[in-house]
Amino acid sequence: MSDRDIDQQLVERAQRGDKKAFEMLVAKYQRKLGRLLSRLVRDPAEIEDVTQEAFIKAYRALPAFRGESAFYTWLYRIGINTAKNYLVAMGRRAPTSTEFDSEEAEGFEDGQQLRDINTPESELLTKQIAKTVNETMDTLPDELRTAIVLREIEGLSYEEIAEIMNCPLGTVRSRIFRARDAIAEKLRPLLGTSKDRRW
Amino acid sequence: MKDNISSLMDGEFHPGEASELIERVGRDEEARETWATYHLIGDVLRGDGGHQSGIQSRIFAKLAEEPTVLAPKPKKRGVVRAAQWSAAAAASVAAASVVIWMAAPDSRTSFQATQNSTATELASVRVEAVSPSSGVQPVNFNEYLLAHEEFLPSTAGFRRYASMETVAPASGAAGR
Numbered sequence: 001m002s003d004r005d006i007d008q009q010l011v012e013r014a015q016r017g018d019k020k021a022f023e024m025l026v027a028k029y030q031r032k033l034g035r036l037l038s039r040l041v042r043d044p045a046e047i048e049d050v051t052q053e054a055f056i057k058a059y060r061a062l063p064a065f066r067g068e069s070a071f072y073t074w075l076y077r078i079g080i081n082t083a084k085n086y087l088v089a090m091g092r093r094a095p096t097s098t099e100f101d102s103e104e105a106e107g108f109e110d111g112q113q114l115r116d117i118n119t120p121e122s123e124l125l126t127k128q129i130a131k132t133v134n135e136t137m138d139t140l141p142d143e144l145r146t147a148i149v150l151r152e153i154e155g156l157s158y159e160e161i162a163e164i165m166n167c168p169l170g171t172v173r174s175r176i177f178r179a180r181d182a183i184a185e186k187l188r189p190l191l192g193t194s195k196d197r198r199w
Numbered sequence: 200m201k202d203n204i205s206s207l208m209d210g211e212f213h214p215g216e217a218s219e220l221i222e223r224v225g226r227d228e229e230a231r232e233t234w235a236t237y238h239l240i241g242d243v244l245r246g247d248g249g250h251q252s253g254i255q256s257r258i259f260a261k262l263a264e265e266p267t268v269l270a271p272k273p274k275k276r277g278v279v280r281a282a283q284w285s286a287a288a289a290a291s292v293a294a295a296s297v298v299i300w301m302a303a304p305d306s307r308t309s310f311q312a313t314q315n316s317t318a319t320e321l322a323s324v325r326v327e328a329v330s331p332s333s334g335v336q337p338v339n340f341n342e343y344l345l346a347h348e349e350f351l352p353s354t355a356g357f358r359r360y361a362s363m364e365t366v367a368p369a370s371g372a373a374g375r
């Protein structure tokens with residue numbers, strides 16, 4: 001099941017009235033959308049406002065979403081329109097459509113070149129999170145670190161990773177999970193997430 | 200369950216069971232936290248995001264105030280497409296027929312000629328059918344038509360001719 005299929009399932013659940021499914025989409029895409037919108041809106045607080053507004057508009061427009069494009073592409077268009085309307089309402093110039101083409105939504109990767117989207121309040125926490133993630137990565141056994149890097153940064157499939165690391169698919173799956181779990185455990189105090197429990 | 204969430208977000212969970220897992224994650228607050236945290240880790244590793252603290256909870260709070268959306272269940276795409284294709288094909292054929300009919304007077308003439316020839320053929324068939332030599336008594340239809348000629352539509356000349364030709368007995372009633 002591809003990433004797009006998972007999003008489609010979440011969308012369909014949300015369309016049937018399951019708000020938690022839409023929350024899962026918010027959790028997945030809020031940072032990516034915020035990054036993209038930071039290209040139009042300069043102030044970090046305004047980026048947050050526009051991001052929030054875009055998600056709410058997307059939720060209201062869910063009945064019209066037919067899955068002809070990827071959810072994120074659709075969300076991206078809503079985000080861009082929301083930002084443009086916001087800028088017009090604030091008496092500022094909105095970029096032309098050629099400056100901001102929705103086709104680049106899925107391939108958008110130049111996160112490093114974008115300005116900081118954090119408000120002063122969240123900037124410290126962001127730095128702490130990044131530091132924690134990096135420090136935990138350094139402490140991971142090589143095989144776990146390699147597996148998660150190949151997955152998250154290089155975007156390889158489990159099959160490709162298995163071939164590179166010369167191990168079974170199940171081992172790849174386990175290594176990636178263990179790496180994530182170790183990092184999540186270190187992040188818990190910062191994020192205020194619940195104490196672990198057995199499922 | 201956390202290991203399944205890890206596989207799910209990578210698109211590597213069993214396709215047949217993914218739907219059930221998504222439902223379980225949706226119902227379980229800690230599972231959703233895990234989902235969110237794992238996505239945060241991925242974004243941080245890719246340099247794709249600041250934390251934007253508080254925005255997620257703000258969005259969730261705003262969502263809670265929104266009326267729940269309920270979209271109508273979409274028709275199966277294949278059925279819709281087949282219906283659309285059929286309608287489009289029928290419309291195309293109809294449009295093409297009209298265009299040909301309007302644009303080609305020759306074809307209209309030939310169509311009328313075809314109709315006439317078809318009528319003549321039918322008339323011939325009828326002549327054979329009512330021929331006295333066949334042993335069947337002729338129906339005195341011609342007299343009936345002549346008696347009611349004034350009620351025939353003005354365009355019925357062709358039909359009247361055809362009927363006179365068809366029912367005229369071989370004994371020389373053609374001059375009537």
